[in-house]
Amino acid sequence: MVPKKKVVIVCDKNSRTSFGRLTLDLEHTLFADFDVSILWLKTPKYFPDDDKALPEERGTKSSSIWAKSLHMGFYKFREPFVEYLQKLDPTIVFFIRPELGFLVPVAKKVCPKSKTVVLIHDTFAETLYPFSVKFKLISMFYAKPTAKADGFVYNSRYSKREAEKYYGIAGRPNAVTGLPLNSLYYNQNSDRMLYRSMRKSFREDLGIKSFKAMVLNVSLPEKRKNIATFFDMAKARPDVAFVRIGKVNRYVQMLLEERHLKNVFHFTSLSVTNLREFYRHADLFVQPSFQEGFGLPPLEAIACGTPVVCARTTALAEIFSDVCPTVSPATDVQGYLDVLQSVMDGKYEYNAEKVSELLARYSIKTIADKLSAFFYSILDR
Template sequence: MKKRVFVDAHVFDGEFQGTWTYIKEIYSILIIKRPDIIFYLAANDIENLQKIFGKAPNVKYIKYKFKSSTLRLGFELPFILLYNKIDLAHFQYITPFIKVCKFMITTHDVLFYDFRSEFSKFYILQKSFFYKISAKLSNYILTVSNYSKNRIEHYFPFTSGKIIITPNAVNQDVFYLSDKEISRDFIKSKYGISKYILYVSRIEPRKKHDLLLKSFIDLKLFKENYSLVFIGKESIKNEILDNILVDNPNLKNYFYFESIEQKDLREFINGAELFVYPSLAEGFGIPPLEAAIMKTPVLCSSKTAMSDFYFFNENLFDPDKINEFQDKLINRLKNNNIDDLNDIYKQIKTFYSWDESAENINKILNTI
């Protein structure tokens, strides 16, 4: 009898986020690799899931009846797992409250512990309770970086020695090498923007958009015909960023897009003079890797999970040190070594592969 693996895919019902890519890339590989296992994928919008994962003899789709996470975790999921005789169920962050089969959980980060000022007290209490209970209920605990592994073990000592790293990677079907001048011509023709510095991320205080905008203004980069482009939805208001914009109502060469089509995003990244990632806190931090795999010059924060990106060498910086950042920003704009870009490209291709992450989970599947 074939083993049965359940994947909670309700994240595909909402807006795009990193977890979306994580599940899609890993299970697209495992569905092909393991025809001996039946995969049950569940969400409210299963038509959307079918577009993403397609049809296969070893894939079944389950439509959730409830959109409420409380009702889904407390009542609906235990019933689904029992009814379908599931052997292993994979969840992101939080498991059902009742355990009826083996659980596997991916805890991408516990940033709310280390950066308490960035989150509400209710958020911290809620997440810390459910994350801890879910980790205790799980037979297998996954995370995406060495940094996250160390922080999870610090706050949940009972997980020590039990965590398996399944690193994020770059989707090279989307982010691939191509002619940069073609991308620049496309962006100039469609958006009227040229010679630009780019930052792609949700807007939150910890993402430090204000550092980059302030530096852009302080260094008067607009006078050198540089533009600054932010792409990403505002998740949490950044009052410092807002105040900078209020104080500079006639700021030239600044552009903000809440969202754009993925094909246009690819062109933006490929055509950028420089991709900057000044975030203070990330469980992984995939955007700078997406830029680097396209051989776009990158300047990246060295904080939290990004400290693993040693291959950026002198192009790592501490976002708490504005003078250091501004010096490196000027230097990176003036000096983009082709050999350096090639070396970074090779290292990312070697060390960040969805095949490797899928294989780590495949080893778990062999034990159920």
């Protein structure tokens, strides 16, 4: 029997972040065709317990290297990364995001026969903050070397267009695959009507009481996520609980204080199973982002049978326009509220055929076939 070719996935975020969850999903996606390992680049920010793996990380074929921060990791990760690659001798080194591009030249030097591939979700960190010294440095030293990779995987046609403009890599080996939906966690096998009767008790167990419904958002605390519009919805509907899964930074706190909201609740660092329960018990999921490279949370919510409404912007329009209501402009609070009211009135309905097509398009099997085909194509070059 011919041994499988080795793929190492390199990730610097834990499995309770979108990048970490994606890393584990890609491991499941590729394992049938490749011998897959994960290398976690660990820093205290995302891995505070340096000697412990989160439950969902256990059982994976993984290793880790440490630095006090990603900035320190620019120097500290290199030597142990070299030792790891020399020992593993992978066929493909698959970087989970372009900000890890500073290790692409290292991999190419240490393993000249291997292929380096970068998964590009978006170029927001590189393009949205032109006056930020921090992001200029990240772009120059961390992300720019991404262009030296042998191939690129994109989560959407939108991300492909933007990345090709920014990195100057048009025409280079690539595949637009989308992102895999883990149907083991996010699926419609359960009867959503069962959860309707349980939503009130679910909210009360979390200390969210005396509200008619729960609206959910999963987002980073960034301006491009248009969190302000989500909070404006909350101000307009004080009888509804608005739950956001994500960190509260100074910017988010300022938005809350300006609106004097008492019906907004925050949760963070959730396991996949806990996040799934929020999806299942939500009455509506809202993704009002100005810019998205893909939109995994609304896809996960749709898979759980939860009503979804998105802004008609960037990749959200590309992926979800035919499946769920979309709102334009992204700041149209009333547009989202109209969808909420239709849900509360029992009038929101999905097109079952469109949903089925969407979930099949981003199933683990579909993404596995696309990724495997692309990996073998660049190995033949």
